[in-house]
Amino acid sequence: MEHLFLFRKQAHELKMRQMVEEITCGRHTIESAMSKYQVLTRSTVTKWLERVRQEEQARTQAMEDNLKKPPTTLVEHVVQHADALTGQVKQLQKQLEQAELQVLYYRNVIRVAEQELGLSIEKKSATK
Known part of the structure; x- marks a missing residue:
């Protein structure tokens, strides 16, 4: 059912764009x-015309902005990549610290449980 809705929406969008193109090209009033x-x-038609004009203006503005920015050099690209990797390393270090604290917590919980219950909970490393 959802496919039918998407199909109708796409058909409506296509109809709108064809009509706007014919009006802007002067083939139809x-x-x-x-x-x-x-x-x-x-x-409805004027709303469609305005919507397509705004989309076109946004597209041309984005293209102009891209032309104004100088292309990044290889050095800038490497620096940006290094900065991203540095941030990723810091994030992973925080995660490692949290994991180490969690391991320490669970070891203490197991140790206290073994002392209070008198049972051996941890598996011994030397097994037969």
């Missing part, structure tokens, strides 16, 4: 596109 694509209100 808003009214003729409304009748061709069976859209009931003019405000």
Whole structure:
């Protein structure tokens, strides 16, 4: 059922984009596109036109921003990678400290339990 919903949504999006393209290229007026694509209100068409214009502006703005930034050099790339690895090492060290504290805690719990209950809980390393 969800596939049907996604299919309808994609079909609606395609219909909208085709209609907007035909209007912006001058092949249809808003009214003729409304009748061709069976859209009931003019405000729907103007919303679609505005949405596509905003998407196009955002896309061109992103492209311009990418052109303004100088490409990273190999040295900058290596430094960024080293910084990322340093952060990862620090995170792993914290995790190791926590794991060591957890092991120490469990060893103490086992030792106290053995003393209070008088049972041997830990497995001996020398087994037959």
